[in-house]
Amino acid sequence: MSRIAIVFPPIRVSRDFIDYPYFADLGALQAAAVLREAGFEVDLVDALAMEGATLTSREDDPGYVLLGAPLGRVLARVSDETDVVLVAYTPFHRPPSRDELLAKLLADLAAHRPDRPLVLADLYQSGQHVVDVPSHEILAAYPEVSVLIRYEAEGVLARVLEDLVRRGPPKEPFALVPEEPPRLDDLPLPAWDLVDLPAYFAFHEATIRGLGRPHWAFPIGGKSAPVLTSRGCPYRCVHCSSNPTARKDGELVRPKTQRRYAPAYLDRLLGDLAARGVRRVHLLDELVNVNERHFDAVLDLLEKHDLGFEIPNGVRADYVLARHVEAMKGRMTTLSVSAESGVQRVVDEVVDKQLDLSAIQAAARLAQQAELPMLVHFMIGLPGETKRDINGTLAFALDLFEQTGAFPSVQFATPLPGTRLGAEAKKKGRALPVVSDWGPRFQQVPTIATDAFTEEDLRRFKWTFDERIRASEGPKKVIMNVTYKCNNRCTFCATGTRSQFDGDLDRQRELLVKYRKLGVTLLDFDGGEPTLNPNLVRLVQFARRIGYERVNVTTNARMSSYEAYARELVHSGVTSILTSIHGPDAQTHAQNVGVAEAFDQTVAGVKNFVRLAPPGVELGANITLTKSNHKKLFDVAALVFDLGLRWFNIQFLTPFGRATSSVCPDTAAAAAETKRTIDAFRDRMKIQVINLPFCFMPGYEDFLLGDMLKLERHMLFVNNEEVNLFEYLRERRVKKPVCEACPHEVFCGGFYELEDVPEPTWLIRPEDLVRPIAADVPRPFARH
Numbered sequence: 001m002s003r004i005a006i007v008f009p010p011i012r013v014s015r016d017f018i019d020y021p022y023f024a025d026l027g028a029l030q031a032a033a034v035l036r037e038a039g040f041e042v043d044l045v046d047a048l049a050m051e052g053a054t055l056t057s058r059e060d061d062p063g064y065v066l067l068g069a070p071l072g073r074v075l076a077r078v079s080d081e082t083d084v085v086l087v088a089y090t091p092f093h094r095p096p097s098r099d100e101l102l103a104k105l106l107a108d109l110a111a112h113r114p115d116r117p118l119v120l121a122d123l124y125q126s127g128q129h130v131v132d133v134p135s136h137e138i139l140a141a142y143p144e145v146s147v148l149i150r151y152e153a154e155g156v157l158a159r160v161l162e163d164l165v166r167r168g169p170p171k172e173p174f175a176l177v178p179e180e181p182p183r184l185d186d187l188p189l190p191a192w193d194l195v196d197l198p199a200y201f202a203f204h205e206a207t208i209r210g211l212g213r214p215h216w217a218f219p220i221g222g223k224s225a226p227v228l229t230s231r232g233c234p235y236r237c238v239h240c241s242s243n244p245t246a247r248k249d250g251e252l253v254r255p256k257t258q259r260r261y262a263p264a265y266l267d268r269l270l271g272d273l274a275a276r277g278v279r280r281v282h283l284l285d286e287l288v289n290v291n292e293r294h295f296d297a298v299l300d301l302l303e304k305h306d307l308g309f310e311i312p313n314g315v316r317a318d319y320v321l322a323r324h325v326e327a328m329k330g331r332m333t334t335l336s337v338s339a340e341s342g343v344q345r346v347v348d349e350v351v352d353k354q355l356d357l358s359a360i361q362a363a364a365r366l367a368q369q370a371e372l373p374m375l376v377h378f379m380i381g382l383p384g385e386t387k388r389d390i391n392g393t394l395a396f397a398l399d400l401f402e403q404t405g406a407f408p409s410v411q412f413a414t415p416l417p418g419t420r421l422g423a424e425a426k427k428k429g430r431a432l433p434v435v436s437d438w439g440p441r442f443q444q445v446p447t448i449a450t451d452a453f454t455e456e457d458l459r460r461f462k463w464t465f466d467e468r469i470r471a472s473e474g475p476k477k478v479i480m481n482v483t484y485k486c487n488n489r490c491t492f493c494a495t496g497t498r499s500q501f502d503g504d505l506d507r508q509r510e511l512l513v514k515y516r517k518l519g520v521t522l523l524d525f526d527g528g529e530p531t532l533n534p535n536l537v538r539l540v541q542f543a544r545r546i547g548y549e550r551v552n553v554t555t556n557a558r559m560s561s562y563e564a565y566a567r568e569l570v571h572s573g574v575t576s577i578l579t580s581i582h583g584p585d586a587q588t589h590a591q592n593v594g595v596a597e598a599f600d601q602t603v604a605g606v607k608n609f610v611r612l613a614p615p616g617v618e619l620g621a622n623i624t625l626t627k628s629n630h631k632k633l634f635d636v637a638a639l640v641f642d643l644g645l646r647w648f649n650i651q652f653l654t655p656f657g658r659a660t661s662s663v664c665p666d667t668a669a670a671a672a673e674t675k676r677t678i679d680a681f682r683d684r685m686k687i688q689v690i691n692l693p694f695c696f697m698p699g700y701e702d703f704l705l706g707d708m709l710k711l712e713r714h715m716l717f718v719n720n721e722e723v724n725l726f727e728y729l730r731e732r733r734v735k736k737p738v739c740e741a742c743p744h745e746v747f748c749g750g751f752y753e754l755e756d757v758p759e760p761t762w763l764i765r766p767e768d769l770v771r772p773i774a775a776d777v778p779r780p781f782a783r784h
Contacts, residue, residue: 001039001041003040003041004086005084006049007029007045007078009068009101010068010074010101012067013065014437018442018443020226023220024124026046026226026227027088030123034190035086044191049195055210058454068203071104078109080113087102087119088124089138090123094131096130096137119161120145122149122779127673129440131438132244133417135148145173145762150244154178154181155182160176177555183462184259187394192273200225205221208221211436212695216333217333217373218336219280230259230267232286233287233355236252236256238382250423272303278305278307281302282287285311289324302577311332318338320337320366325363329370333373334366337360339355339360362778363670364404380393382448383425385744390453390458392742397465401469412443413446414441460744461642464694464745477524478511480524480526480539481526486527486532487558487559488556491626491654492592505538512548516548524716525540525551528557531557531558531559540553540574541572550576552577554577556602558601558602566608570609576647577613579651580624581606582641584632584638592628620647620648621648622651623649625670626661626734633677634673636675637677649689650689652670652689657748675700689702690704695744
């Protein structure tokens with residue numbers, strides 16, 4: 001009996017890999033079963049299921065990890081008695097470049113037994129994703145190889161290996177591109193009996209620990225194993241690399257099809273895995289639910305064998321039914337679907353996906369009702385897209401997320417060789433580099449540029465969207481106006497027209513408890529002037545006692561010019577104090593705050609803070625830019641630094657209160673002063689810019705994010721009104737034609753309109769008005 005060694009080697013992958021390298025050995029298990037049934041004695045040497053299989057990082061190879069057992073241990077398991085060595089080849093080897101680990105494996109095997117044939121075979125089963133490059137380029141990269149077998153090799157393996165055993169290595173290496181295997185149900189079950197399952201499961205746990213990801217949409221711990229219930233996909237999306245034998249040079253030469261295993265076969269397969277201790281299976285099908293009857297049978301069998309499951313390649317949204325979602329609930333971690341674009345024209349004409357985007361929305365609503373987390377895939381940078389289309393995609397993704405909680409995964413369109421997208425990109429001179437890893441490009445590096453957008457445009461689109469989503473998931477903030485009293489009369493004040501009274505202490509405590517129970521941990525006490533409320537210190541102490549982690553007081557610091565008060569405030573439990581300084585000298589400050597003596601008292605208060613504050617209390621300053629102070633911003637920053645403060649917030653006018661065009665500076669001129677100030681102090685102070693559209697400060701986007709990352713900010717007013725400030729301010733902004741193609745549109749929100757700004761109805765009583773109330777002013781609240 002001829003003896004065959006099937007080797008799945010360790011693999012080197014980016015930490016940002018796509019697909020599932022920890023399950024890439026499934027094809028090797030299937031090949032082992034096929035050859036054993038054909039009469040060969042088979043040794044399975046699986047680097048992912050050996051003692052010592054783990055995830056390893058190398059200091060000299062940042063960003064990459066090694067998965068599997070050490071190469072020396074793998075080589076030691078290949079017996080000298082084997083007649084042929086069959087080595088598994090996967091997309092993780094980045095064909096056709098010469099992979100370091102695979103090359104060393106083949107070179108060592110060839111040097112040890114030069115008379116023994118070496119076969120390299122596409123043994124990768126994960127929705128039949130491939131990197132479809134010319135066979136002669138792969139053979140050139142691995143001259144040690146006798147035969148290269150492409151794609152689904154099971155139908156020809158036995159014949160090829162019998163010939164190699166009988167005749168020995170061929171005079172010239174050759175490649176074989178087989179047809180699809182005849183009948184999937186005629187294949188034997190994958191040879192799981194040859195796998196050291198405890199070592200396999202231990203490897204998965206080591207991978208989880210080594211990657212250190214806080215969340216896995218498709219967790220691999222807890223005794224997980226890969227499964228295929230079908231092969232291929234009948235759809236013809238431009239970016240997809242499935243069904244490689246249906247394409248030539250990226251173009252379809254025959255219809256794509258899907259072949260499915262029968263329920264009886266799957267019943268035996270799932271039963272075998274359950275009996276071996278597997279508790280969760282990952283269905284690696286390209287499209288598991290395209291046939292309703294097949295998917296119903298799969299779900300029934302998973303329930304029969306009491307197996308949890310994941311579908312990491314996702315499902316078609318237009319085939320998701322309510323009963324399917326109900327069957328998934330409690331057995332699956334995340335429902336994954338692909339929209340590709342949020343613009344129907346792009347989905348139809350560019351992606352060729354044959355999908356109505358309303359199906360994505362319907363599936364998201366079903367998942368939301370079932371409380372099943374949902375992941376939706378999008379890509380940007382497709383030839384045929386415009387910047388406006390990209391913003392349409394990001395807006396669709398964001399709206400879906402806000403309405404249903406369906407999490408958007410936005411990636412760069414990446415033209416894998418052999419796809420139509422690859423062919424189109426190559427025509428434009430934008431082919432994917434084959435000498436580097438293509439995996440990280442989906443997340444990190446755009447490949448395609450067109451007349452409509454550059455690679456830098458795509459980076460900015462994705463950066464903005466990622467930051468916008470990060471803000472949605474970031475800490476929430478409550479701003480409590482504890483009083484309407486104030487000893488200044490600022491020209492831009494949002495509360496200066498109100499009746500002068502403090503909030504009710506008991507009601508304020510109730511509101512603090514309410515928002516703390518909702519998970520809010522950031523709190524800002526504001527006013528009016530909060531230090532004029534005699535209960536401020538008690539409120540700070542109460543907030544810290546019930547669990548607020550960060551408590552800020554925004555003040556004009558005039559009360560803190562009295563040393564005793566300053567000492568009490570800095571030791572009250574506050575974690576930060578922001579002092580409002582609106583000019584570098586008494587005259588400019590007085591022009592903005594309306595009180596001649598205010599400047600000297602504010603400066604004295606800051607000096608007390610710096611001298612008396614205990615470690616851990618962060619001290620900073622605010623300025624609101626107006627016509628009278630924006631040209632002196634640099635001097636204010638110098639004063640702030642000289643006073644000993646290392647945090648400076650530069651705030652553009654907010655459209656309510658007195659903040660109208662009468663006090664608003666020219667925005668572009670104020671932005672120019674802001675950039676000049678940042679350039680001088682960026683290495684010495686933390687600087688944040690608030691309420692300014694991104695387009696006024698290109699290249700300074702990081703400075704505009706600090707406050708925006710606290711996306712959901714609830715303003716609690718003295719009269720007990722509660723308003724989601726972000727939502728209200730969003731209603732006060734307008735989009736202009738220039739916004740349609742702006743890479744920051746999805747986060748920015750547009751421009752504030754400051755002409756004839758009405759007082760919001762929730763700010764004041766009718767008798768306090770200085771201008772009419774707009775009847776249609778919205779009263780938005782938090783989304784829950």
